[in-house]
Amino acid sequence: MTTYRNPVLNADWSDPDVIRVGADFYLTASTFTKVPGLPILHSRDLVNWTIIGHAVTSGYDDVRPGCGVWAPSLRHHDGRFWIFYGDPDVGIHVVSAEDPRGPWTAPHVVKPGAGLIDPCPLWDDDGQAYLVHAWAKSRAGVNNRLTLHRMSPDAREVLDEGTLIIDADLLPGYRTLEGPKLYKRDGTYWIFAPAGGVEQGWQSVFRAHSIFGPYEDRIVLEQGGTDVNGPHQGGWVDTPSGEHWFMHFQDRGAYGRVVHLQPMAWEDGWPVMGADGEPVPGGRVPVPGGTPAEPATSDDFAGPGLGLQWSWQANPDPAWWELRDGTLRLACVPGPEDLRERPSVLGQRLPGDPCTVTTGLTLDGEGRAGLVVLGFTYAYVGLERTAGGTVLVCGDMEPVPVKDGTRVTVGARIGEGALVTFLADAGDGLREVGAPFQATQSRWVGAVVGLFAAGDGAGQAVFDAFTVDIER
Template identity: 85%
Template sequence: MTATYRNPVLNADWSDPDVIRVGEDFYLTASTFTKVPGLPILHSRDLVNWTIIGHAVTGGYDDVRPGCGVWAPSLRHHDGRFWIFYGDPDVGVCVVSAEDPRGPWTTPHVVKPGAGLIDPCPLWDDDGQAYLVHGWAKSRAGVNNRLTLHRMSPDAREVLDGGTPIIDGDLLPGYRTLEGPKLYKRDGVYWIFAPAGGVEQGWQSVFRAESVFGPYEDRIVLRQGRTDVNGPHQGGWVDTPSGDHWFMHFQDRGPYGRVVHLQPMTWNGGWPVMGAGGEPVPGGPVPVPGGTPSAPATSDDFSGPGLGLQWSWQANPDPSWWEVRDGRLRLACVPGPEDLAKRPSVLGQRLPGDPCTVTTTLTLEGEGRAGLCVLGATYAYVGLESTRDGTVLLRGDSEDGGDGGERVAVPVRDGVVIGARIGTGALVTFLADTGDGLREVGAPFQATRGHWVGAVLGLFAAGGGTGRAVFGAFTVDIER
């Protein structure tokens, strides 16, 4: 029986994906904005089953800056090394590289400084010349909807000229927000795969030329059409060892973020045809037979010695914030903003795109407040708080200022089970077991997206620095 897949193949916020093949192995990375660590590296043998194997960036900002940091990356393999180029819209075009995709990766280096430089992609040509194409963020540069090409030093240390505009979306009928270029060369033809039209309702265009500087012809090759997949665009072109061609791209799903779809790609008249006649497919045969079922980790038994690769902080972490030992995660109840959206020490992971139930146990030692949250532009949580009368169960949200809302009047024992059921449409029902079984706590909460990101499942501990929250195994049961 032929193995099949269904879209999305990565049903969580793997935003702005890019993918390559090296031998029989596929690698994927995605934008992470200010999450630390950033630039996850995923590995697959069949383009459907993926695991997280590391991160390419280990630092960021010391404070929470939504919408900043690591924007859409390009992943390439050249001269025996893996390379990731990404735009930090407040810094410029940056690059990291490694011999092994698991790391270690080099410290980010600025190839071209400047505000509003985003979505870079390199190309090392057959004659040894290197190029770099990028887009523009209007929020920083004042312009967008255009792509600029530079000659680049082959070692990727610097650009060698002031840049040449090669595609101006303002001159193309109906185009807006042209961005995210991926530059390729196949059989003597230069290709730029670039999305346009915006995150939620955009489309995928392809440009081709006989010279890297153009002129480029354009064609729209993937759009929503009659399907329910809104805005299918921005991603990477990859082939299999057998010579089949595929395209991976995102779909924006609000609080779930940008989930990743896989489209077959064929050719007609010298142009790629994606999906089914230019519309997304719900699934199909797995590109490379014989793969082992797998998915990026969500649950964590805290067996250590470190955190699972699915976790990230909202800003640079302090080592004193956390410890993994004996199957437990210990978070210090550190000072910080009461608003969880502004607190660097929230530990989070991507919200699954399928309905699921999340549970963990929580013991609060000393003074403080701790719990499980679902965090986007707004947030809510269930947890424990120490009071003069003992430890109580607490259900709070961003509308109460983050300092706690509904409190259960009866004290609770240590090691209470807390959790959340995330239903269709990312409607969240918080749960707790105070001794009489797992029950609902408070009103349902509608999860919301963050700034360019989906909501996250988070663990937090807040206070004056003397208390400590001890979490047991973090379990995510996904409904299939």
């Protein structure tokens, strides 16, 4: 029997939602202000996943940690894929596509307003459409409650002022109820929603005979005696054979929000997740016969475009980068000195397992460039052109002179607990450089490992063979 171990997506796939269409499963996740956003992942067995595209290709022009695309819901209705997401500073948006690989429609605001988050639609059997959402206290002044709207079936607008269907302030022990996913099964309406906070909370479900309530609740998944803190929001999905599963995230700090898969059964009219309501470390693969796969990490820059694992910190300028002859060329463009504020950092999710990352780097002309690990704090190893020539730099270490135009291997070994040891080879073998660096999360996201080039525009960094070797 083929088995899996959790997490099935061991990197920062925050706020996942999952659906099945025929024999295919699709998943999307929050991306905040990263561009492109709303990744689309595909699987045939809920365990082996690949990235097949993105639903949002533009966003903010500047870096705004914690803003942008929050907690999406993915659905398939009337021959189209739909993703609803909240931008807490703008309102609830929707995009759709006939093919999950795209093209997707431009984001459309279904309901404008501050603090509107975590939306989820339901198209009912009678043709009526509904939209439920949560609230962000940082913008709206309230949270811990869910609001339901009637929605036009074409998802262009909400049709009423909204009805408060769950006020969790009235439920003993509840705080920060959020992330609702709305379903209907055998005539009963269900809302799956986490509460209690990302790091220490639990997963609840609510059921009612009318979509407007009243709803009764039950906690169906919590940490218990396991080491899976949270466990937080996700999506319920079935298999072609009629089995039921639940995918959710666990917050792992610098590694971000990794995704777990739980078996789910129905007992006495309620779902039971995991092992008697506690997360399982793994189990049998839901659909046998799948091909081993995982989201891409390494990139040989052979083109024709960047690998789908990459994202910029805000809207990119096409002049920033070029793929040529198996290399990535980044212009040393002006921008904030602080790399956390620079849109032109190209990054990808930090693997949740220990790994070694390496790439070749050549610096042509003036500027600085390198490989960075970035969260609330950051550090990098790279090259810098000074008045005295090119030097290898890493944190507080004494700069090492390098002949102009020399290709240098730079890298990082990311060990247990996301402790980073930077590496470099300037012709005398790959060795440790600089001081160890503790990777840190950023706002609502894990750390990223990335590439950058900075300067006055006169220089260019040439990267080749970005390789991620994961230890398992």
